[in-house]
Amino acid sequence: MSVADESYDFTTADFNAVYTGGDLLPGAAIKGVPWDIGEPQPDVVAMEDAGRFDGAVLDIGCGPGDNAAFLAGRGHRVTAVDAASAAIEQAKERARGLQISFAVADATRLDGYEGHFDSVLDSALFHTLGAEDRSRYVAAVHRATRPGARLSMLCFADVPGGMPAPLSVSEEEVRTTLHEAGWHVTHLSLSVYAGVAGPVKEFFEKTGKRPELDEQGRTRLPVWKVFADRVSA
Template identity: 45%
Template sequence: MTSERQQPPPGHQFGDRPPTSHERRTGRPWDASYHDGPAPWDIGGPQPAVVRLAAAGGFTGAVLDSGCGTGDNALHLAAPGLAVVGVDVAGTALATARAKATELGLVAEFTAVDAFRLERLDRTFDTVLDSGMFHTCDTAERTTYAASLARVTGPGATLYVLCFSDEGPGTGPHPVTRADLTATFHPGAGWHLTTIAAERIRTRFHDDHGAPAWLATINRL
């Protein structure tokens, strides 16, 4: 994918937020990803890594799903009764997530909030999931994003980041290095990066084995 930053076409609406680096590169708002069938990352269910984390008791208290898309991860976490809030800037994805919750009889909140301005939620969370959001950020956005996450978490909160890794073959777009994670989530930013483990992310353009990924476990200082 080209690294050239393009301006969004005239007429696209971003509300009161500037377009992200991904939107500038592609010239399309995030919402457009959901207009012509499933988005590439919309696999019709939760990520296997998230399922395993949940089964191991990794999610407790109030849970935030940052960049929740159509809600499959959030709804998987809500099923056993966790209080889950999913946020995204793509209104079409959020509408789909709410419809899924109704169909499944699950209680979860899905709201339109910019991940770089999470303080607008006016609440804090004990556990945060980022499945596929971090690797869309450029270097400047990562710093802003880490600060945004810090504003909605308190000491001892846990953040899980599942993102494309740079260790191939078959890497996804915008692969992330270990150094990218450690440079973003460090004590000076209010975080302790506890572990970075090799994982897989499933997508619609990889086979069932998915793409190489990192699963980072990060704790709020």
């Protein structure tokens, strides 16, 4: 068992706190928002270029809103939700002038959104949930989408050089959890998630990890890039 497994319960992360200068996890020394790179994730840009988003788009776990703002700027009808009210307030400020519907919402329920969306973006939400909540979450997304909807997801991959378990997820868990909730995986490959190195430097030192950095000094963490189509549950 790794140091991280023994010391931290990632399902207790306080996402509201990290957006207001507090600790994401007690004792983990993560202050600041490590996924806030100030621009859309490169893979999200590539997904949009490839035509992954159409109709009513849900950005679930939108964080500070850069992905949502990018998609709205490309002409998409975007609803962006997050469980952290502080994240939603920051996202509203960044997206000022864009037509985006923001809301604080529980991703494992999505009450009031039944049958609403044609496309869903999950940029690093799935892996933050515990195993049972992951199942509830993908089932809630299924209920919130229309027949033929498409899900595009990035989640930390359980591979060498990645985030410690249980924050990283195996390929088998991704496929099984989606399949059981009525999603057919059409693509799954390894990709890279860009992050801010500063807020997680001490955390990685504690856990013995040495993340790869890009030319801008950002972390490059391995993720599964997953595309799935909605089918009957």
